[in-house]
Amino acid sequence: MSGSRKGFQAEANAHVPLPIRAGVAPSYLWLTETRAGGLLRFLAERFPDVSEAAWAGRLARGEIVDARGARLEAASPVRQxxxxxxxxxxxxxxxxxxxxEQVLFQDAHLLVADKxxxxxxxxxxxxxxxxxxxxLKQRFELPHLTPIHRLDRETAGVVIFSHNPASRGAYQSMFQKRVVNKVYEALAGxxxxxxxxxxxxxRMQDAEQFFLSKEVAGEPNSETLIELLERRGDVAHYRLHPHTGRKHQLRLHLSALGAPILNDxxxxxxxxxxxxxxxxxxxxxxxxxxxxxxxxxQPRRFDSGFRLAWPTTRPA
Structure with a gap:
């Protein structure tokens, strides 16, 4: 099978030969090897979870194109x-x-949502x-909308998006320089x-299961300030200030302290x-x-309107 490099979303500043469809930007695939047998065969082998008939249908509808926007066919050559x-x-x-979701703020550069x-x-x-x-792309018709940080699917709260490519770098650099004050709350043991x-x-690193993180010996690379807001029996309400942004940092830190977040x-x-x-x-x-x-x-602050739900019965 040929090597390739896949982009799940089109880069906002690249030439994109397909339009956004129902809020979904096209994806792209770089080919790093020449292959015989035509494009349909290659796609069926490269993406075994998608049926060959599905790829044939997309090709027949003209939904797969090259970098110039030219329509590709089932027999089109696959070239490095x-x-x-x-x-x-x-x-x-x-x-x-x-x-x-709720929209908390929008201007010429940013859209802030409550997820x-x-x-x-x-x-x-x-x-x-x-x-x-x-x-949000469907709702506001913003083709360049891009999150400048992310939250896990399981986590609710404030997410900041850029929709102006010209100013995006200035906002992204804030997160890279760690000059953004992020505050979380959790209910846990x-x-x-x-x-x-x-x-x-x-010190955190990826665990053997690709979607998890784990702690290991060595120089710390993750840091969280933890405040106690309230305690009711076996459940406590914490305010969390992550000074670093490792994957699942808050979830792993509280778990390591013997206080896993409720419903984790x-x-x-x-x-x-x-x-x-x-x-x-x-x-x-x-x-x-x-x-x-x-x-x-100017100083900016955005607050979530969501609330955590205290358990009505004692957690197991």
Whole structure:
């Protein structure tokens, strides 16, 4: 099978030969090897989860093109250096996610949204249209809309998008320089033997399961300031200030402290996938984001309108 490099979403500043369709930007595939047998055969082998008949249908409808926008056929040659463009589609229908996002702010540069639990930020896996990015693109017709940071599907709260390519770099650099003040809240088990507030540090890396992180020995590369807001029996309400942005940092840190977040299906033990069960949202919320605007210098702060749900019965 030939090597390739796949882009799930088109780059905003690149020439894109296919338009956005129903809020979904086209994807592209770089080909790093010349192959015999034609494009249809290559696609069927490269993407075994998509049937050959499905690829044949897309080719027949003219939905797969080269970098110039020229329509490709089933027998089109596969050559090293080609970039082909296509629309990502799902074989199975998406389950509607019955929670709505709210828009907190919009100007000529930014759109700030309040994401509900269970809604992915961007298309991934079995989610395409039922994602925050695609919903907002459809709703506001903003072809260059791009998140400048992300939240896990399981986490609710504030997400900042750029929709102006000319100013995007200025806002992205804020996160790279760590000059953005992000505050989270969580409901979790009690942390015993600590005086609040305190800072927890550890070294994190990807775990053997690709979607998880783990702590290992070594120089810390993750840091979280933890405040206790309230405690009711076996459940505590925490305010969390991540000073770094490692994958699943807050979830892993609280779990490592013996206080996993309520309804966390990943930590301390990865549980079987619950599919489309929306009954037990992870009790983690991106409460606010604050920064000095890099263009105007004015202070900005955006707060989520969502609230965490205290359990009505004692958690198991």
């Amino acid at each position: 250096g080609m970039r082909i463009w296509y629309y990502r589609e799902l074989e199975a229908p998406e389950t509607p996610i019955p929670f709505r 509900p639990h269970f809604l992915p930020t961007i298309p991934t896996g079995r989610f395409l249209h039922e994602t925050l990015l695609v919903r 009690p942390i015993e033997g600590r005086a609040f507030p305190f800072t927890y540090r550890s 299906a990943f930590y301390p033990v990865a549980l079987p996938c619950k599919g489309d069960d929306f009954s037990a949202p992870l009790q983690l919320l991106a409460r606010s984001i604050a920064f000095d605007d890099p263009l105007s210098g």
